[in-house]
Amino acid sequence: MADRVLFVDDEGDVCEYYVTALKLAGFEVDYCDTTREGVTKIDDPQQGYTAIVLDLSMLHGSELSADETMGGLATGVVLYDRVRTRRPGTPVIVLTNVLQGPVIDRLPPQTMGAFQLVHKIETDPFEFAEVVSRMIRPESG
Amino acid sequence: MKVGIQSILCGTSIHDLDEFVDTVADLGFHGIEFSQIPSKLPPLQTLLARLARRNLALIGLAGGGLTARMEYLGGYRDCYLYVDEDDEEPLKQALAAGFTLAVHPHLHKRISRVWDAEQLFEAHPDRAAQLKFLPDTAHLYIAGHDPVRAIRDHLGRLAGVHLKDWTPLYGWSYHRYARGFTELGKGDVPLADVVRLVAEDGRCPWLVTELDATTGTVSDSLVQTVRWLAREGLLPEPPAAVPSHHPGRARNGDPVVELDLVWTFFRIAQCPPTEFYRQAATGFVRHVPGCEGAVIAGCNREHGFVTVLGAYPEELSPGARTVAWYESYSRHAVESQSVRRFGGPEEPPLPSHPAFDADPARGYRSLVSIPVLNTWNPHHVRFVVNLFSRGGPTELPDEFLHRLAREFGIAADIMLDGWCNAAAGRVAGMAQDSDTVAGFVGEVRKLVRELTGCREASLFLVNEARDRLVPAPGSPVTWGSDSSHYYLRGQGLTGRTWARNQAILTLDPARESGWRGLSTDGDPSERASPGLFTPVRTTHNRVYGVIRCAGRGGPAPVTFTDDDVAVLDSVSQGVVPHLMVLRHREAVDARITRVIHELANPVTAIRSAIAFLERDLSAQIDLRSALKKDYLGDVLSWCGLMQRLLKNCEIIGTEGPLPLALAPTLLHRDVVAPAVRQCHQVLRGRKFDPAGIEYNGFIGLPSLTVDRGAFQQVFFNLLSNSIKYAYNDPSAFSVEISAERSTRGDVLIRFRDWGIGIPEPLAERIFEEGFRGPHVVAFYSGQGIGLAVARKAIEAHGGTIRVTQHRYPTEFTIWLPASLQTAGTRGT
Numbered sequence: 001m002a003d004r005v006l007f008v009d010d011e012g013d014v015c016e017y018y019v020t021a022l023k024l025a026g027f028e029v030d031y032c033d034t035t036r037e038g039v040t041k042i043d044d045p046q047q048g049y050t051a052i053v054l055d056l057s058m059l060h061g062s063e064l065s066a067d068e069t070m071g072g073l074a075t076g077v078v079l080y081d082r083v084r085t086r087r088p089g090t091p092v093i094v095l096t097n098v099l100q101g102p103v104i105d106r107l108p109p110q111t112m113g114a115f116q117l118v119h120k121i122e123t124d125p126f127e128f129a130e131v132v133s134r135m136i137r138p139e140s141g
Numbered sequence: 142m143k144v145g146i147q148s149i150l151c152g153t154s155i156h157d158l159d160e161f162v163d164t165v166a167d168l169g170f171h172g173i174e175f176s177q178i179p180s181k182l183p184p185l186q187t188l189l190a191r192l193a194r195r196n197l198a199l200i201g202l203a204g205g206g207l208t209a210r211m212e213y214l215g216g217y218r219d220c221y222l223y224v225d226e227d228d229e230e231p232l233k234q235a236l237a238a239g240f241t242l243a244v245h246p247h248l249h250k251r252i253s254r255v256w257d258a259e260q261l262f263e264a265h266p267d268r269a270a271q272l273k274f275l276p277d278t279a280h281l282y283i284a285g286h287d288p289v290r291a292i293r294d295h296l297g298r299l300a301g302v303h304l305k306d307w308t309p310l311y312g313w314s315y316h317r318y319a320r321g322f323t324e325l326g327k328g329d330v331p332l333a334d335v336v337r338l339v340a341e342d343g344r345c346p347w348l349v350t351e352l353d354a355t356t357g358t359v360s361d362s363l364v365q366t367v368r369w370l371a372r373e374g375l376l377p378e379p380p381a382a383v384p385s386h387h388p389g390r391a392r393n394g395d396p397v398v399e400l401d402l403v404w405t406f407f408r409i410a411q412c413p414p415t416e417f418y419r420q421a422a423t424g425f426v427r428h429v430p431g432c433e434g435a436v437i438a439g440c441n442r443e444h445g446f447v448t449v450l451g452a453y454p455e456e457l458s459p460g461a462r463t464v465a466w467y468e469s470y471s472r473h474a475v476e477s478q479s480v481r482r483f484g485g486p487e488e489p490p491l492p493s494h495p496a497f498d499a500d501p502a503r504g505y506r507s508l509v510s511i512p513v514l515n516t517w518n519p520h521h522v523r524f525v526v527n528l529f530s531r532g533g534p535t536e537l538p539d540e541f542l543h544r545l546a547r548e549f550g551i552a553a554d555i556m557l558d559g560w561c562n563a564a565a566g567r568v569a570g571m572a573q574d575s576d577t578v579a580g581f582v583g584e585v586r587k588l589v590r591e592l593t594g595c596r597e598a599s600l601f602l603v604n605e606a607r608d609r610l611v612p613a614p615g616s617p618v619t620w621g622s623d624s625s626h627y628y629l630r631g632q633g634l635t636g637r638t639w640a641r642n643q644a645i646l647t648l649d650p651a652r653e654s655g656w657r658g659l660s661t662d663g664d665p666s667e668r669a670s671p672g673l674f675t676p677v678r679t680t681h682n683r684v685y686g687v688i689r690c691a692g693r694g695g696p697a698p699v700t701f702t703d704d705d706v707a708v709l710d711s712v713s714q715g716v717v718p719h720l721m722v723l724r725h726r727e728a729v730d731a732r733i734t735r736v737i738h739e740l741a742n743p744v745t746a747i748r749s750a751i752a753f754l755e756r757d758l759s760a761q762i763d764l765r766s767a768l769k770k771d772y773l774g775d776v777l778s779w780c781g782l783m784q785r786l787l788k789n790c791e792i793i794g795t796e797g798p799l800p801l802a803l804a805p806t807l808l809h810r811d812v813v814a815p816a817v818r819q820c821h822q823v824l825r826g827r828k829f830d831p832a833g834i835e836y837n838g839f840i841g842l843p844s845l846t847v848d849r850g851a852f853q854q855v856f857f858n859l860l861s862n863s864i865k866y867a868y869n870d871p872s873a874f875s876v877e878i879s880a881e882r883s884t885r886g887d888v889l890i891r892f893r894d895w896g897i898g899i900p901e902p903l904a905e906r907i908f909e910e911g912f913r914g915p916h917v918v919a920f921y922s923g924q925g926i927g928l929a930v931a932r933k934a935i936e937a938h939g940g941t942i943r944v945t946q947h948r949y950p951t952e953f954t955i956w957l958p959a960s961l962q963t964a965g966t967r968g969t
Contacts, residue, residue, distance in 0.1 A: 010922070013826040014742050017749035057738075060919050071918065097741035120745045124752035 002028040003136055004048060008038035008079060009055035009095065014120070018053075018095065021125030022132060035061045035075055042082050049090060050136050054079050056096035056103060074103045080115075091135040095128065097121050113138040142340060143171035144375050145200045147303070147351035150362060154181040158188075162195050164360060168367045169376040172198030174223070174301075174349050178205035179213035189217075200301065200347055201243060207231040211238060221273065221300045225250040227261055236268050243275035243300035246284070248318065254284055255291045262298070273300035277351070279307040279322060282330045289334045301347030302339055306330050309570065310563050320411070322352060324362055325369035336373050348375065402428035402545065406552035410559065414704045415594075417556045418451025421549060425528060426453050429537070429545070434505055434529035437549075438471045439702050440522050441646065447471045447525065448700050456496045457529070466495050471525040474510035478522055480539045483508040494529075505529040509537070513546040516554050523550060523703075557704055561711035564592055568715030578723045579615030585716055586616060589688060592712070593673065593705045596692035600677070601628065601635060602720075603686060605909045610639055610687055628687075638674040638687045644706045645674040673701035677713040685717050731911060735924035736790045743783040750775040778822040785819060788854045792930045793910060799937035801848040805963040808890075809839035811849050813878065816856035823861050829874040834860065838880035842888060844963040851934040855942075858927035859953055863894035865921055866951075877950070886959030891945070891952055898948030907944070908932045 005027045009015040012033045022029050030049070032038040035058055041047050056076035060069040069075040076094055083092055093116045098104060110116050118131055146165050148155060154177055155161050165173060173192065175182060179202070182188055192199055202210045203223035208231050210222055221243040222235060235242055244258045252258055258274060265272055274295040280303075281288040292302060306328035308321045325332055339345040350366050370376040405424040409417050418437050425435035436452045447468045452458045470491075473481040484491035484507030493504045513524035526546055567588055575581035582600055589598040599617065601610040610628040628636035638645050648671050673690040688709055690701060750772040792799060806812060813836050824831055856878075863876045877893045899907060903914050910929035917923070935942045939958050946952035 011742055013822070014746045014749070017746065017753065020753075059922060062919065066919060097738070097745060121741050121748070125749050126752055126756065 002026055003050035004028045004030065005051050005053060005132065006038075006041055006047070006049045007031045007053045008035070008041075008058070009053070010034060010058045011055065015055070015095070017125040018120075018128050021129045025126075025129035025133065027129070027132065035059060035079070036063045038079060039063045039082065042079065042086060045086075049087070051091045051093065051132055052083055052087070053093045053095055053132070054083075056094055056098050070103065073098075074106060077103060077106045080107070091115070093118055093132060093135060095120055095123075142343070142345050142375075143198070143347055144169075144370060145172035145174055145198070145301075145347050145349040146170045146363070146366075147174045147176055147203070147349050149176035149203075150352050151177075153177060158183065158191060162191055162197060164363065166195035166197055168363055168379055170197070172200040172347070174200040174347075174351075175202055176204045179209050180205075182213070185213060185215065185217060200349060203245075207235055211235055211240065214240070221275070223275065225252050227251050227257070232261075236265065236271055239271070241271050241273060241300065243273050245275040245277055245303065246280055247277065248280050248283055253280075255281065255286055255294075269298065272298075274298045275300045275303060277303035277305055278330045278332060278335055279303075279305035279328070283307055283318060283321075289331055289338055292335060293338060296339070296342045296344055299339070299345045301349050302335065302345055304332060304335070304348050304350045305352065306332060310566060324352060324365040325350065326365075326372075332369075333373060336375065340375075403548045406549055407555070410552045410555040412556065414556065414560055414702075414708075415451070417553070419453065420451075421552075422451040422453040425526065425545075429528060431530050431532065431537075432528045433531050436467060436527040436529070438467055438525045438527065439704070440471065440475050440525060441703055447475070448702050450524070450702065450704075457494070467527070470508060471510055471527065474512040474525045475522045478512050478514070480512070480542055481510045483510075503531075505531055509542065511542045511546045513550040513553075516550055524553070557707055560704075561708055564588070564708050565711045565715045568712055568719070572715075572719035572723075575719075575723065577615075578613070578720065578727055581719060581723055582613045582615035585712070588712065589690065589709065592708050593690050593701060594693050595673065595690035595701070597690070599689045599691075601687045601689065602677075603639065603684060604906075606905050608905055610635060613686065634672065634674050635687050635689055638676055639684050642676050642678070642682070642684055644676065644709075645672070646701050646703075646706070647672045647674075648700055671700040673705055673709075675706055675709045675713070677717060679717055679721075680714075685713075685720075688713065728911070732790075732794060732926075735911075735926060736786075739786045739789075739924060740783060743779040743786065746779045747776050747783075750779070778825075781819045782822050785854065785857050788850060789858070789926055789930045792851065792854060792933055793926050795933075799851070799933060801851065801937060803846050803848055805844045806847050806849050806852065807839075807844055808842055808852070808880065809836075812852045812856055813839055816853050816860060819853075819857055820860045820864060823864050827864055827867070827871070827874075829864060829867065829871050833874040834876045834878070836878035836880075842880055842882060845888070845957065845961040846963045847938055847957075847961055848934070851937070855931045855934050855955070858931050859892045862927055863892065863896060863951075865923065866896040866917070867894060868896060883959075886962055888955075888957040888959075888961070890955040890957070892955075893946075893950035893952045895950050898951050899944055901947050904944040904947065908942075 003026075005022055007015065007019055007022070007029050009018075009031075010033050012031075015031075019029050019031050027050075030041065030047070032041055038054075042052070054076045057073050058075040060066060060072045060075050060078075064075060064078055066072070069078050076096065080092055080094065083090060091114055094107065095118045097120045099119060099121075104117070107117060108115055113135060116131060116135055118128060123131070148161065151161060162173070175188075181204075183191070189199060199220045201221040201223055202213065204210075207222060207224065207228070211231075211234070214220070214222075218239060218241070221241040223245055224232070224242045225245045225247040232242070244252060244261055246252050246254055246258055252261065255276075262269070262272055262274075276288065276292050276295070276299075278288045281291050292299070304325065306323050306325050307330055308323050308328040310321055321328070336348070339348065350370070352362055352366065364379045367376055367379040371378045402424050405428070406421060409420045409424070412420060422435040422437050426432050429435075434452075434454060434457050436457050437450045439448045439450045441448075449458070449467055470481075470483065482488045484505075488507075491506065491508050496504075507530045509528045511526045511528070512522040513526060515521040515523040524546075526549065568585070571584040571588065572581060575584060585600060586598045589595065597617075600613040601616070602613045603609075604611050604627075608629065610630075612627075628639070630636055631640040634645055634647070671693055673688075675688050675690075676684045677686040677688055679685050690705070693701060753770075753772045754776075817831065817834050817836070820834070821831060824833075860876065860878075864874075867874050873895065875895055878890065879893075880888060880890045882888055897917070900914060900916060906912050907914065908928045908931075909925075911925045913923060913925040932942050935955055935957075938961060940956055940961075942953060942955045944952070945954040
C-alpha cells in the first residue's frame, strides 16, 4: 500500500510540480489548497498519513485568526503545532520560500524522521520527493 | 563604608558653616569633603571642632592648590587631598610628607581619564599606600568610561567614590556639560551598580555624594540625594523636619534667596516650566514688599481661559473651584493691558478667595494684577501676575510693577527656549536608538507624556492619500467613536487641528463642537479633560500628523498651556525628519519583502518545470495518460509573469516622476491583447476560460503616445485583480473592458467585473501602496501594489483612475487626456 502524504499549500500552480513528483515517486498525495481544508484533514482521525507537507505562509482564512498566524505569515507554524498535538508521530516537512526571519525562528530544530524545513526555491520537485522518502524511512538513507 | 557629602553645593564659600554642618548631620551623613579653598575655611582646629560637635569626619580637602592645602593641614593626616592635576613638584612634596592623595579623573583637567591616573600610579610604584584612586561616577561616564568597570579594576586602591549623576540633555561641550550634573537617580549614570559593587567588596571607605549646583535650594537638593541613598540602603530616610521649601534662607545659606528678584528670575530660567513658575511666584513673595501671596496665570484669549501656572504659598494653588475665581480677576488686567487693583479704598472689593471660605479672616484683602505682555507680540497679554496681601493695598507704583513683569516675561522666554531646545535634543537621542517606526513612536509618546504631564498621548499621521489621519504604528487610540479610528480632514477635534494647522487646547473636549465621543476604554471622564491637540508639521509647514494629549495629572497647571504647545512644536520638528526616514526605510523593506515573495513563486515554478523537462520520464507509464503537460509553455508563461512582477517593482520603486518611454501605441494591438495573453497563467490557476474576458471599443481609438510597457502593466494588474477576486464558479467568470472617445478627444476605459466588489469607504485607500482591504486579507493573496502601480502609471500620463462602481459590477474607469493622441493621427 502506497504511503499517503497530506500536502497543504495554497499556491496550487507552483506546488503542482511537487505533488506530481511525489506521485511519480510512488506516494499517494492528498492535496489541499486552503487552510480550512488542511485543518479538517489534520483533525480527521479517519485520515491516515505517513507524512504531512505544509507551506509556511498561507492565507489563514476563517479557520485561524490573523493574530495567531501573524496575518498569514505563520499559518504553517500554527498547522505544525496542530499536527504535533493530533498526530504526534507523523513526520512533517515544511516546504516554503520563506528563508529567514521571526517566522522561521518559531519552528523547532530539524530532526530526521520528525521535522524538516525545505526551501522551495532551492529544491526541485524530485529532490523534494527524496527528502520525503528519507523522512519516512530514515534508515534507508 | 560611610557616606559623605561634598560641600561644592554651597558655592565658593559656605555662608553659615554651623547651619551646613547641622543640615548634613541631620540628614544622616558621616562626613564632609570640603571644596572651598583653605582661605575660605576657618582654621583647621576650628573646623575639626565644629565637625566633631556633630560627629562628622573631615573626609578630605579638594579646593585650591596642593601646596596651600598641605600648609592648611600642617601635621594632620586623617584625611585625603584631592588631586586632578599632575604637577610633579607639589605631588612629590605631598608624598614625601606622608599625605594621602586621592587621584580624581576630572574632565578638562590634566588627569581626565582613568589611564591618566594609572600612569601616575605606575610612576610611583612604591607609594601605593598613599596614592589612592577617587573615581567620580559622572566624570567617568561623560568621558566614555564604564564607571562600574573602572572602579572594579581599582577596588583595592579606593580612597572613596564620588557619587554623581549626569544627563546628556545639555551635551558635552566645555561650557555646558556641567549643566547636566543632576541629583542622584535623575541621570544616566549606573549609580546603583556602582553602589552594589563597592558595598559587596567592602573595601571602599567613603561614598561621597557631590553636586556642583542646583536649580533649587541646597536643602531641596540634599533631601533628594538622601532619598535616593535611603532607597539604596545607605542612609536612613530624611527626617520630615528638614525644610525643603522654606520661604526664607535655607539653613545652609543658599545664595539664591539672597539675591534680588530679577537675579532670581534669570537664575531659575534653567528650570523646567512648572518649577520655574512655582519659584517665580515664590520669588515675588520673597522680594516684593508687602506681598504675601503670588499667583502667575497664563493667558490665551483665543481659547478663552486663563491657566494658573504657579502659586505661592500652596494654599493659593488652584483647584476646580478656584480656576474660575482667577479667571474673573485676571481678565481685568488682560482686557485693559494695565495694572488692576482690588481691595483698596477706591478700588473694587476683593471677595474672599475660595481657599478661605471657611475662615474669611485668614484670607487676602487686596490684590494687584499685573499684565505681562508677550515679548514678541506686545498686543498680547501672555501672563498675569497676581500679588496678594492680607494687610491692605500696596503702594507700589505701576511703573515698578510693569518693570518687574517685563523682566519676568523675558526670563520666561529664556526658560522656554531652553526647555524647547532640551526637548529637541531628547528627540535626536531617541531617533538614534529606534529601529522601527513603532518603537520610535512609543518613545515619542513617552516623551510627550513626560514633558506635558498628560495621562496619555497619541500620534496620528496623515495617510499617503492625504485624505485622513490614522493612528501611527505603536500609538494606541485613547478615544474616538469610530471603530476604525481615523479622522477625515476637519472631522472631530483631531481632524480640525489638521484642517486649521493650529493647536487646540480645551478644558473639556466633550464640550467642544466637533467632539466625536469617547473610547470605551478606561474611565471616559478621566480621559475627557483637559485636551491638547497639536499639529506635527514638515519643514514646509505641511501637516504631517497630530499629537493628541488627554488628561493631566499632578499639580498646577491643571490644563495644558501654550508652553506645552511650544515644547511639542520643538518635539515635532525633531520627530518629523526621523519619522520620515524610518517610515521610508520600513516601506522600502516591506517593498523588498513583497518583491522577494512575489518573485519566489515564478522562479520556483520555472525551476520545477525545467527539472521535469530534464528528466527522462518516458519510463513512467503514468506520464502519457495522466501527466500531459506543456512544461516549456509553463516556463514561458512563468517568465512572462515574472516580467510583469518586475515591472510592478520598477514602477512602484521609482521615486519621483516616472520616466516614460513614449511611443505611438494602438491600445488594442499593443496593450490590451498582450495583457490578456499574459494573464493566461493566472487564469489557468483559477481554471477560468480566457474567453470570459471581452474587450470592445478599442478598434476605433486613435493612436496614443504612451509608454506601452507601463500601460500593459496597468491592464495586466487590473485584469489579474479581476481574476483573483472573481467568485469560484468558472462559469460565472466575466470581465468586460470597454473604451470610448469623447467629442473632446479624451479616452475613457472601463474595467468591469462581477467579483466580490470593493467596500465604498475603501475606494481610495485601495490605491495606497501596501494597503489591502480587511475583507480580503485572510482569503486572497497579494501584496497590495497592483493598483498603486496602475495609478502611478496612469497619472504619469496626465490621466486618472478611480473606482466608479463598487459592486455588480465592480468598475474601474481610466480617463486619458486628449493630449495623448499621437500628433497627425486620427481614429482608424
